Structure formats: structure tokens, C-alpha cells
Amino acid sequence: MNLYFIAILPPPELREKVRSLKCEMRDKYGASHALKAPAHLTLFMPFRREKKEEKLMAESLKGFSEKQSPFPIELNGFDHFSDRVIFIRIADHTPLIELRNALVPVVEKELSFSPAETGERFHPHLTIATRDLSPDAFSRAWPDFRERPFSDRFQASGISMLKHNGKYWDVFQSFPFNPNSI
DSSP states (O other), rough: OEEEEEEEOOHHHHHHHHHHHHHHHHHOOOGGGGSSSSOOOEEEEEEEEEEGGHHHHHHHHHHHHHTOEEEEEEEEEEEEEEETEEEEEEEHHHHHHHHHHHHHHHHHHHSSSOOHHSOOOOOOEEEEEEESSHHHHHHHHHHHHHSSEEEEEEEEEEEEEEEEEEEEEEEEEEEEEOOOOO
């Protein structure tokens, strides 16, 4: 069984900005786990499927994406979950929640996602430190990021499926939104 997740990827230049922040977290605070994936907004957490299901997953996500319109995403400052995750805050979650809510019945029906795989909690964010951020490192890092300005925006222009290669996450396939969709 392979490990996948579904996300929105910012454009390459913004992914590089976020990667720089992840490198700073690694270099200053010893938290490198977030570097295992490109900057992304997770729509569905990692799930396991057989390789033979990849074609069906791709067809399903392509069909869904072709009916979606691009939309803007604004990033504004930093926030955290407990003392283990520091992330870039999304100014308005509404379009991401609507997109995910529209995708839930598709993955449930067409890809047999279980309720555990679709999950109930959804808080869109761009992670810069996770898992290996120790409480001590958090107590040093958070004052540095709490007041630090960060502002950017990008157009969500599609969704991507990422696949774990045993060490880190690769972008497996991307599915563009339809700029002419209503």
C-alpha cells in the first residue's frame, strides 16, 4: 500500500519562500520534518491505497477539478497548534472549506474514503514546523514568529495528489481547475 494525500500547492515562487522558512526552522530550532513535503494546504490527510488504484484516483480528481474555478488565497501572519506546529495563517478559510466540502462526497463515493479518511476537523494552513519541533524549541521559536509579518497571496488553480516515496513527499499528479467554470 502506498501513502498519498490531497492538497493545494501554491505557485513555485511561494513554495520557495515557505521552504526558506522551513530551512530557518531546521537551522535555528532543529525542526526539519516539514521539509519532507513541499508547501501545501492539505485537503485530505495521508491515506493508503494500492498502486492499482492510482488511475481511478486521478480520473476522479481530474473530473472534480475540471468543474472548479480558481480562487484567491491570502496569507497573513503566523499561528500555531499547541507547542508542536507553527504555520502561516490563511486569512479566509471559507473558499477552502467550500472546496473541501464539495470534494468529500466525491472521494467517499468514487474512492471509498472512510469517515476516518475524510475527517471532521479542517483548518487550512501552511506548515513551517511540525512533529519534530520540541516544546523547548517552540518556546524559543514562537516569540520570533508571533509578531513577524508575513503577507502574500496566490490563486488556487488546482489540486494535487502527493505520494510518499519512503523518505519524503513527491507531487504525483496535479489537476487544474477550469478558469472558465461558473
